[in-house]
Amino acid sequence: MVIIPGFGITLSLGALLLSSVSTSSQAKPAKPRPTQADTSYQQAKKDLPNNMYVLYRVIDRVSRANDLDQRPWRIVLVPKYQLNAFADEANLIAVYTGIIDQLAGDSSALACIVGHEMGHHTKRHIAINSEQQLALFEQAKLEVEQESRDAETQANVEDTTNNVIRNVGNNVLGNIDDNLLRNVGGSIFGGIFGGRSRSATERQQEIVAKKEAELADRIAAATRIQEYEADQQGYLYAARAGFEPEGCIRAMNVLNQLPGTTRDTSHPAVPKRIEALRTMMKKNPPQALAAEGKSKIAASKPLTYDRSEDGVSLRINSRNGGSFQDDLERQFGQ
Ligand SMILES: [Zn+2]
Incomplete structure (x- = not known):
């Protein structure tokens, strides 16, 4: 020591x-030798x-x-x-x-x-944590890539659909009466005249934000399991x-x-x-x-x-x- x-x-x-x-200077009975x-x-x-x-x-x-x-x-x-x-x-x-x-x-x-x-x-837990978090991060990254690809495909499909509708709409516009166009137009042609499909960048940002939140949840869920384990060990050790x-x-x-x-x-x-x-x-x-x-x-x-x-x-x-x-x-x- x-x-x-x-x-x-x-x-x-x-x-x-x-x-x-x-x-103390008082005489006392001999004390037992202290243990080590x-x-x-x-x-x-x-x-x-x-x-x-x-x-x-x-x-x-x-x-x-x-x-x-x-x-x-x-x-x-x-x-x-x-x-x-x-x-x-x-x-x-x-x-x-x-x-x-x-x-x-x-x-x-x-x-x-x-x-x-x-x-x-x-x-x-410290070693496992960093490995686990890295794996969860890699998984989230793959999911972002996959979902971005899906969204891109979806956006392409929507763009094609919109083009088709635009063409069809132009033709339809020439043939149908104004009342029908007003009633149906809002829903069917909304994509053409009003809300065009959101840009791929916007979608990408949404996907990333969603994945970030999911990743944080997954990491928290994994650390909660470790906390329960540490509590159990703490009890066993102390007892x-x-x-x-x-x-x-x-x-x-x-x-x-x-x-x-x-x-x-x-x-x-x-x-x-x-x-x-x-x-x-x-x-x-x-x-x-x-x-x-x-x-x-x-x-x-x-x-x-x-x-x-x-x-x-x-x-x-x-x-x-x-x-x-x-x-x-x-x-x-x-
Ligand atoms: Zn802890």
């Missing part, structure tokens, strides 16, 4: 209470700013309970008051300070949100790590206060997400999941962390640590 120079040291209330206990986990976490609490420490603890626990500690995770705090978090790049989880503030100490709700973002990574399953519902209730969250957008409507989570909880009871995770946590050690090479995030190392030097020395000696 390394002290992160850039993160500074934040004295949380917990740390202050801890030091007042340890400096205690020592590591106490050090982390001293090293890291409070929110970063919390996120480290959550990710450490979720990773170890779910075998997700075979890869490093990166965590960044975005200093913005937004109720949001997102997954990006390779194993990066960004959490806005706004959501941390609104969750107000509810670590189970936070674990669910972090688990959701981890789920986006483990399900390869295996022993967090309260209701934390997932509480996290959703925080999001549900935002405008637009009661309808489908790029994310499903929050009430639908809550419903899906409830179904998931029934199918996968939290007690069984927690038991699975507990043995994995007991068999593993707290993860170490370092400042990431990206210069801004905290890298929570895999179970193999994060030091090339240590790894070389372990294999080949000092």
Whole structure:
């Protein structure tokens, strides 16, 4: 474990209470030796700013309970008051300070949100997303081309028809009486005298606009499926790590206060997400999941962390640590 120079040291209330206990001069019965986990976490609490420490603890626990500690995770705090978090790049989880503030100490709700973002990574949503969007775009492009060709053919047919009608009309005009022409003319010859067929460019623009809207809908529908998947993973991960399953519902209730969250957008409507989570909880009871995770946590050690090479995030190392030097020395000696 390394002290992160850039993160500074934040004295949380917990740390202050801890030091007042340890400096007491009163004779006390011998305390049990702290376990390795205690020592590591106490050090982390001293090293890291409070929110970063919390996120480290959550990710450490979720990773170890779910075998997700075979890869490093990166965590960044975005200093913005937004109720949001997102997954990006390779194993990066960004959490806005706004959501941390609104969750107000509810670590189970936070674990669910972090688990959701981890789920986006483990399900390869970022890679799939770009492939899927490219495929949808290509499909839309083909459809635009096809429909444009059809429209062009249609326009040609209309032009030919209009020409025929114009010719016929001219002939008819010479032979039929004015009353008949007035009654029938509006409909039959409307194309000749009034609204000529719209230009191909106009049609093209309409087709493109329609396809753009359709493409946006298709992309949103695809990302909504991913959001449901990430919600499910978030629940499974948090529950295996022993967090309260209701934390997932509480996290959703925080999001549900935002405008637009009661309808489908790029994310499903929050009430639908809550419903899906409830179904998931029934199918996968939290007690069984927690038991699975507990043995994995007991068999593993707290993860170490370092400042990431990206210069801004905290890298929570895999179970193999994060030091090339240590790894070389372990294999080949000092
Ligand atoms: Zn998501």
